[in-house]
Each structure stands twice: as C-alpha cells, then as structure tokens.
Amino acid sequence: MTSPVPYPAFSLRDLGWTRLGGLYEERRELLGMLRFGSRRLLAAIVLTTLVEIATAPLTALCAQRFVHVLTEETGDYLWPAAGFAAAMLLRQAAEIAGLAFRQSMAKTIDGAARSRMRRIALRPAGISHLEDPEFQDVASRAADQGIAWRERSVGMAAVGQVQTGGRMLSAIAMGVALAVYFPLLACTLIVLCFVIRSITLRQWLFLENVKDAATPERRKVDFWADLAAGPEAGTELRLFGLAGWVSERRLAAHYAWLADYWRIRRNVLHRQKLSMAITAVCAALALGVPGTAALDGEIDVGTLAFCLVAAWGVFVIANMGNESYDIEYGKTAHHALRQLEGLRPPVTGTRTPAATVATIRFEDVTFTYPGAPRPVLSRLNLTIRPGERLAIVGVNGAGKTTLIKLLAGLYTPTAGRITVDGEDLCTLDPAEWRSRMTALFQDFVRYPLTLRENITLAAPEADASDAELEELLRLGALEPVLASLESGLDTVLWNSGSGGRGLSGGQWQRLAAVRTLYARSHGRRLVVLDEPTAHLDVKAEARFYDEVVGAVRNASVVLISHRLSTVRSADRIVLLDNGRITEDGSHTDLLKRGGDYARLFRLQASRFSDGAAEPDATEREGSESNAAEPEEMRG
Ligand SMILES: Nc1ncnc2c1ncn2[C@@H]1O[C@H](COP(=O)(O)OP(=O)(O)OP(=O)(O)O)[C@@H](O)[C@H]1O
Known part of the structure; x- marks a missing residue:
C-alpha cells in the first residue's frame, strides 16, 4: 500500500x-x-x-x-x-x-x-x-x-x-x-x-x-x-x-x-x-x-x-x-x-500619490505568474502620458489584462518597475493609488445591490445626488431601464431574490460603464476600460465610445479592445505581442507603417468587403468597417 x-x-x-x-x-x-x-x-x-x-x-x-x-x-x-x-x-x-x-x-x-x-x-x-x-x-x-x-x-x-x-x-x-x-x-x-x-x-x-x-x-x-x-x-x-x-x-x-x-x-x-x-x-x-x-x-x-x-x-x-x-x-x-x-502579506508602500493626472511608465517590466513556465510580459516598456487615450491591442492571451492588473498593483512585477510621476508604484500606498484610478474589467461583478449602490460603490466616499446619478444613467443609455424600475434607483438588481429585478448582459455592462464614469467624476484620474463593450450591440457600442469615453475629461484612459474599429479614435495605439510592445502610434501611423496592426485591421475590413457592413465614412485608409473585428485578434 x-x-x-x-x-x-x-x-x-x-x-x-x-x-x-x-x-x-x-x-x-x-x-x-x-x-x-x-x-x-x-x-x-x-x-x-x-x-x-x-x-x-x-x-x-x-x-x-x-x-x-x-x-x-x-x-x-x-x-x-x-x-x-x-x-x-x-x-x-x-x-x-x-x-x-x-x-x-x-x-x-x-x-x-x-x-x-x-x-x-x-x-x-x-x-x-x-x-x-x-x-x-x-x-x-x-x-x-x-x-x-x-x-x-x-x-x-x-x-x-x-x-x-x-x-x-x-x-x-x-x-x-x-x-x-x-x-x-x-x-x-x-x-x-x-x-x-x-x-x-x-x-x-x-x-x-x-x-x-x-x-x-x-x-x-x-x-x-x-x-x-x-x-x-x-x-x-x-x-x-x-x-x-x-x-x-x-x-x-x-x-x-x-x-x-x-x-x-x-x-x-x-x-x-x-x-x-x-x-x-x-x-x-x-x-x-x-x-x-x-x-x-x-x-x-x-x-x-x-x-x-x-x-x-x-x-x-x-x-x-x-x-x-x-x-x-x-x-x-x-x-x-x-x-x-x-502568512504575512507582502510589505506595501505608504507614500501618497499626487492627485494630478500622472505620467505612468512601465520600465523593463517582466511578469511571470506563480508556477507558470514562461513570463507573460517580458522587458516591456510603455509610457501612459497624462490625459491621453491609449488603446492596447493584441491577440488573446497576449497579456493585456495582466498589464492592467500590474498597473492596479494587484500583482507586482517579477522584474523591472512601474513608476507614477517617477515614483515606484511599489512605494505608493495601494489603497491611495487605487483611489486615483477606476477600472471596468472584462469580468466585472454584478452586485446584488440597489441600482444606486451599484453605481456609487466605485467612489463610496462621495455624496451622490439623484440628479447626478440620473444624468449618468442617461449618458449610459440606461434611462429606459431606470424608468421601468418600480423603486427607481433603490431597486435591488437581483433576480434570484424576492422584490429584485434582473438586467440583461448588455444592460449590466452599461451599468458598469456608468459606475466607471461616476468614479471618474469623483476624482479618479486614470480610467481603465478592459473590453468595455463586449456585451453591447453595434449602435450601443458606437454610442459608448462617442458619449461615454468621449465624456471622460481630465484623466488618462487606457482602453483594451479586440474590435480595432473601436480603438482607432484613441490618441495612441500599442500592439502587445510576445510580452512586448511591438507597434506604437496613432491609427493612421500604424496603417501607414503596414505592420501587424495594419494587416489585422485590413483583415477585419476584408470580411465586410462584400458590402455586409457599411464602410465608415470617416475612415480614409481604405475599406475598413467600424463594427467588424479581425478573426486573428480573437485568437
Ligand atoms: N491567474 C493566472 N495564472 C496563471 N496564468 C495566467 C493567469 N491569468 C492569465 N494567465 C495567463 O497569462 C496570459 C495572459 O493572459 P491575459 O488575461 O493577460 O491575456 P489577454 O491579452 O487579456 O487575453 P484576452 O484578450 O483573451 O482577454 C495567458 O496565457 C493566460 O493563460
């Protein structure tokens, strides 16, 4: 035996x-x-x-x-x-x-x-x-x-x-x-x-x-x-x-x-x-x-x-x-x-970050998950400039979400460092740093709380008036949902409990976006959007980028999306591949360069060349559509 x-x-x-x-x-x-x-x-x-x-x-x-x-x-x-x-x-x-x-x-x-x-x-x-x-x-x-x-x-x-x-x-x-x-x-x-x-x-x-x-x-x-x-x-x-x-x-x-x-x-x-x-x-x-x-x-x-x-x-x-x-x-x-x-939690920093919109740098950052054979990020260098809208694209598993989690201080780089206005992120108080940023993750949580609480928990320290919340819900195209709720903002969003009300996948995602906007209007200077429109229809997606992302002021925005058509209005786009940034520039620059980004974007466009989708009138580079997504980007 x-x-x-x-x-x-x-x-x-x-x-x-x-x-x-x-x-x-x-x-x-x-x-x-x-x-x-x-x-x-x-x-x-x-x-x-x-x-x-x-x-x-x-x-x-x-x-x-x-x-x-x-x-x-x-x-x-x-x-x-x-x-x-x-x-x-x-x-x-x-x-x-x-x-x-x-x-x-x-x-x-x-x-x-x-x-x-x-x-x-x-x-x-x-x-x-x-x-x-x-x-x-x-x-x-x-x-x-x-x-x-x-x-x-x-x-x-x-x-x-x-x-x-x-x-x-x-x-x-x-x-x-x-x-x-x-x-x-x-x-x-x-x-x-x-x-x-x-x-x-x-x-x-x-x-x-x-x-x-x-x-x-x-x-x-x-x-x-x-x-x-x-x-x-x-x-x-x-x-x-x-x-x-x-x-x-x-x-x-x-x-x-x-x-x-x-x-x-x-x-x-x-x-x-x-x-x-x-x-x-x-x-x-x-x-x-x-x-x-x-x-x-x-x-x-x-x-x-x-x-x-x-x-x-x-x-x-x-x-x-x-x-x-x-x-x-x-x-x-x-x-x-x-x-x-x-088990002693790792020692964390205590310094308070400045309340300004910061310059964030990834300096030679390598990260390997515990027990994993290979690093996900390898000597990665990237700068997020104050107030810019930066899009990160890459195939499935390229490490985009990992990069965001490192940025939020949820993981610590295995090597290299991340700096905020020149200060190592590890020396900053994690709670203070996170109170400067907000994120809409791919796998956002659907809290069984009231509509009001689902929005305000992103900045619990703030006082929210009904008028402010209603305006944000309007921006997130959730006005009809609000109107249909028996107890308005105080309706519990939980279809497993009595007196609660469930939402559709897309409505939940809009609500998560509203939560992000709320956090932004209460002092968050870095907004992270990881696949924020995965559950939205084409119209709602377009509206999201025009009105919601467009409404963000006085903050840097980091956007991750597989739909290249949605990221082209970003100030800068970086392509993450093999753990590094391999391409960096505006949509127009990257198309001119004719690298992987351009190839993937054209591949997306070719899927619609039979006229199944309306070409985007604002796009001058060729036959790109605004709703399609390249198959390769889906991994
Ligand atoms: N908790 C974890 N432990 C170990 N490996 C992980 C963990 N999370 C992710 N990975 C691995 O790290 C790599 C990068 O994952 P990540 O989620 O950052 O990719 P991504 O670019 O966001 O992918 P997608 O576009 O599919 O969302 C993947 O190969 C994945 O298998």
Missing part, C-alpha cells in the same frame, strides 16, 4: 517535553477560542459537564448500596434504587442538554473563525495569494463546511475539550474509586485504556491526513458539484446535453479524491485488531479480578457491583466519544487558520 503521508508510528519522543509542551500549547489555544462564544453558554456547558462527572461515582455508590441491601437484607432498598435511577437520569439529561449547549456555542465560534479567514483572504493588497494552490488548500481546510462525513469545526473542537476534560476527570475519579479495592487493576486499566485511545486516535488522524493530502482533488469535486447545480452553466449544460456528462465527471472526481483513502482505510481497519485485543484483555481483567475476589469471599457482592461500575467508568478513557474526533478534526481547521494568520 502506498500512502501520500507516512503512518504515524509510536515513538518515545511523543512523551518528551517538547511534544507534550506543543500539545499543551495547542489545547490552550483551542480553549482560547471559547472567548468568541457566549459566557452564559460556557457556564451551562461547564455545569452540565460537572453533573456528568459527579453522577458517575454516585451511580457506583448507589449500585453498591442497592446490591448490599438486597443481598444482606439489612435495610430499605428503595432509596439506593431511586438514587441509582436518579443519577442515571441526571447524567442522561446533562448529556442531552450539554450537546445542545455545545452545538450552539460551536456555531458562534465557527462564525468567528470564518470571519477571521475572510479577513485574512482580503488582507493582502494584491490577489496572487488567492491563486496560490497552497493558500487555497489551507483556506479550504480552515473553512471546511463538511463535504466529508465529519465537519472540521473549530468551535466543536473548542467546546469538545471541555467535555473531554470532564470525561477524563470522571474516568480518573472512577479509577481512584476502584483503586480503593484493587489499586493494581485500576492502574493497569487506566494505562491500557490510554494505549487503546492513543492507537485509535493515531489511526483516524492518519486517515484524516490522507484525506488532506488530496485537497486539490476535492476542489475538483466542488467545482463539478457547483457547475451541476449552479445557475451560471445551467443554459450551456442543457443546450449541449451535458447534464449526464457533468454528473459522471463529478462522480469520477469524487472517486479520484477518495479512492486512495478508501483503500488505505481498509488497511487501517485491519490494524484495529490490536486495539480490539487489548480491549478484550481489559474487559477480562475488569470482570475477572473483582469476580474472583468475590468468589473467594474477599469482597461482598455490593462491593463487586461497585467495582464493576467503577471499571466501566474507567473504560470511558478508551471510548473515543464524538468530541474526541471533534477536537482532532477541528484542530486541523484551527491549525490551518493559524497557518493563514502566519
């Missing part, structure tokens, strides 16, 4: 101070998580645990008295019988109430743990950590919602400790009671029960580690499950008849995730023969030693009953209750959370 993680064999070092100290520290930290829960609940948990502890020896004493009264016929057996029943009932009631209290407390602690995780994920100024598989693995462990049969709940681990502590105390108390009559038996049972516990725990933790090693496989299961049940791919899956195929992929991913685990688990189950044998020995000793003493007349029958109940109480040590697993599984989540907290 091959296993991705080694089987944890017992070592004497496990009993060393370092290991025990680490264990103590770990448990202390877990207990510290209790501070996120309510004090009242904690008090209730402690109380029910104390009741559980106290009722154990009480049961043994009542049993002893009851049997003694019955056999010796020396008194009233009603009170010991009632005491025994009451102790048992009290114990059951305490267990049930304790479980409810613990679960409630655990949920609060888990909520706090997940909030901490979200804060950690949002903490770095960049986004590269979100794409790092190691970060994803640890984050998924820290926020496990329980796709497996057991949840990794930090909360259950924290409260489980109180319960386990109680159980251990109760078991030791029973051991002490047994030791009054049979000290050697009591010590042997306690030691052997701890051995059984240790073996069982080791085996299950090993299995848990095997499962953890397959976390990337598990993410694939999540992906296929979300795809099958989520709305995003719903249309395509049905159109292409892929429903069955997706189910099969999900199942295949599930097997790929767990096949090794199942195989290794079978092996571990075989190993349990040892702990079963030790358990049998314990049972034989617990029954045999007091039983023989009773037969020899060394103890009376009442004491025999007491000893048997006490021995049963000691067995609690070996009996891995749910809380023991809760602690161990939850510990993994807590450990993952600690790992995440230990």
